[in-house]
Amino acid sequence: MIFIGERINAGFKDIKRAIQEKDPEPIRKRAREQTEAGADYLDVNMGTASNKPEDLCWMIETVQEVSDLPISIDNNKPTLIKAALPICRKPPLINSLTADEAKLDEMLPVIKEYDASFIGLVMDEAGSPKDANKRGENAGRIVAKIMEYDIEPDHLFLDPIVMPLKFMQEQAVEIMSAASQFRLFTDPPCHIVCGLSNVSNGTKHKGLINRTFAAMLVANGLDAVICDVRDEELVDTVLTAELFMNKQIYADSYIEAFRK
Amino acid sequence: MIFIGERINAGFKDIKRAIQEKDPEPIRKRAREQTEAGADYLDVNMGTASNKPEDLCWMIETVQEVSDLPISIDNNKPTLIKAALPICRKPPLINSLTADEAKLDEMLPVIKEYDASFIGLVMDEAGSPKDANKRGENAGRIVAKIMEYDIEPDHLFLDPIVMPLKFMQEQAVEIMSAASQFRLFTDPPCHIVCGLSNVSNGTKHKGLINRTFAAMLVANGLDAVICDVRDEELVDTVLTAELFMNKQIYADSYIEAFRK
Numbered sequence: 001m002i003f004i005g006e007r008i009n010a011g012f013k014d015i016k017r018a019i020q021e022k023d024p025e026p027i028r029k030r031a032r033e034q035t036e037a038g039a040d041y042l043d044v045n046m047g048t049a050s051n052k053p054e055d056l057c058w059m060i061e062t063v064q065e066v067s068d069l070p071i072s073i074d075n076n077k078p079t080l081i082k083a084a085l086p087i088c089r090k091p092p093l094i095n096s097l098t099a100d101e102a103k104l105d106e107m108l109p110v111i112k113e114y115d116a117s118f119i120g121l122v123m124d125e126a127g128s129p130k131d132a133n134k135r136g137e138n139a140g141r142i143v144a145k146i147m148e149y150d151i152e153p154d155h156l157f158l159d160p161i162v163m164p165l166k167f168m169q170e171q172a173v174e175i176m177s178a179a180s181q182f183r184l185f186t187d188p189p190c191h192i193v194c195g196l197s198n199v200s201n202g203t204k205h206k207g208l209i210n211r212t213f214a215a216m217l218v219a220n221g222l223d224a225v226i227c228d229v230r231d232e233e234l235v236d237t238v239l240t241a242e243l244f245m246n247k248q249i250y251a252d253s254y255i256e257a258f259r260k
Numbered sequence: 261m262i263f264i265g266e267r268i269n270a271g272f273k274d275i276k277r278a279i280q281e282k283d284p285e286p287i288r289k290r291a292r293e294q295t296e297a298g299a300d301y302l303d304v305n306m307g308t309a310s311n312k313p314e315d316l317c318w319m320i321e322t323v324q325e326v327s328d329l330p331i332s333i334d335n336n337k338p339t340l341i342k343a344a345l346p347i348c349r350k351p352p353l354i355n356s357l358t359a360d361e362a363k364l365d366e367m368l369p370v371i372k373e374y375d376a377s378f379i380g381l382v383m384d385e386a387g388s389p390k391d392a393n394k395r396g397e398n399a400g401r402i403v404a405k406i407m408e409y410d411i412e413p414d415h416l417f418l419d420p421i422v423m424p425l426k427f428m429q430e431q432a433v434e435i436m437s438a439a440s441q442f443r444l445f446t447d448p449p450c451h452i453v454c455g456l457s458n459v460s461n462g463t464k465h466k467g468l469i470n471r472t473f474a475a476m477l478v479a480n481g482l483d484a485v486i487c488d489v490r491d492e493e494l495v496d497t498v499l500t501a502e503l504f505m506n507k508q509i510y511a512d513s514y515i516e517a518f519r520k
Contacts, residue, residue: 169509170506172506173504173506203510205500205515208496209503212475212497212501212504213500215472215479215497216476216478216501216504219475219476220479236468240468240469240472241472243425244425244432245433246432246433250426255465255468
């Protein structure tokens with residue numbers, strides 16, 4: 001499982017204030033925490049706190065002061081992404097693009113130049129898809145573009161777009177069905193990722209809902225997740241689910257080995 | 261989800277002693293506990309403690325003194341099952357038959373006479389299947405027999421046969437794949453059941469392993485489970501997984517509603 005640690009996000013007050021006051025410490029703290037918890041990427045999102053390239057670059061550099069992990073650039077603006085790419089010490093993950101072909105044409109050559117990966121949200125100009133077929137159609141348009149630009153499938157993370165259980169309950173089966181189809185689109189298969197916390201929006205049993213859906217998505221091919229890696233129950237569930245998918249060899253101490 | 265409470269089993273010392281000493285109290289206690297925890301059936305298994313029909317009947321009558329739930333007769337001997345069927349106050353579940361056609365020919369008319377349901381383990385004379393295809397083939401033989409005897413699909417609980425993660429890790433994907441196929445064998449679909457605890461045999465993180473696999477199996481069609489219904493984390497996971505399958509309508513208090 002590829003864990004993309006989501007906590008360095010200006011949607012949280014500590015990070016928003018850090019950006020506004022150029023105080024590196026809250027960002028360093030969250031970067032250290034996610035790294036120690038076992039993240040594979042650190043997601044950096046400045047939300048509405050700023051739209052200046054220099055602020056995004058400052059955030060990334062601050063993270064890189066305390067962590068060797070690659071960055072997930074959580075921004076969809078080409079100018080910002082292009083400014084951030086050169087300062088990433090390791091090939092980053094772009095979070096995210098959609099099935100907008102003009103934007104893919106603009107960004108994929110740059111992504112390839114930096115050996116970056118990207119999350120392809122299976123939505124288009126018409127908005128978020130309502131069923132598995134539309135998700136598959138949009139995924140197909142993204143996959144066609146990576147072929148056109150000769151980008152390896154393992155540099156693409158398709159995101160079936162998780163919807164809130166509470167408000168769009170009927171979407172869950174569509175999301176699972178779409179994910180299971182995505183595995184078949186390329187050979188080798190691309191990654192399948194989701195931003196998990198959206199599924200429990202507005203619910204009372206958030207942790208339970210997040211980790212249960214995570215296990216069900218792993219059964220349908222999910223191999224990357226954007227989450228707070230400090231959620232040990234979620235991480236334990238995902239590690240266990242991957243054993244059942246035969247992606248890791250079972251050992252009695254598989255949980256303890258990850259914590260080290 | 262159909263919960264089949266597994267605790268009234270002579271594999272446990274308290275029940276074994278109860279049978280040997282004809283002490284009804286331990287059986288009553290376990291029957292009450294599973295009933296209060298939310299079981300739909302109470303599984304009654306006398307294991308190696310006895311092979312006498314009167315002992316099995318005594319166990320069932322003891323359970324029926326304290327619970328209105330239907331019985332799951334956990335025994336594969338035709339003489340014992342035939343003795344137990346007439347004393348069940350509600351149509352029971354026979355746990356279990358296999359793809360042994362001679363035995364199905366013997367038992368299905370009796371099962372139909374009592375309006376009973378049965379678990380069809382997808383194994384045959386050759387033993388337990390090693391892959392999804394063999395599981396599907398054996399399931400097909402059982403399904404053909406219920407058609408021959410005009411038994412409704414909802415009276416059949418197909419069991420893909422759960423294997424221990426620790427010793428047969430590669431079986432998990434075969435089990436999930438088989439379960440997802442079983443849904444398509446009849447219309448309306450038959451039930452899909454498993455004895456869950458087998459999957460965590462010999463492991464250190466039993467509860468986590470059981471409930472994670474349960475969520476993954478629900479994603480593949482599981483709608484019945486043999487388990488200790490007092491395992492609240494397992495039950496919560498299964499209830500949540502069923503929301504994602506759109507089998508229950510979401511409510512903020514779905515866990516609390518079940519506990520009542």
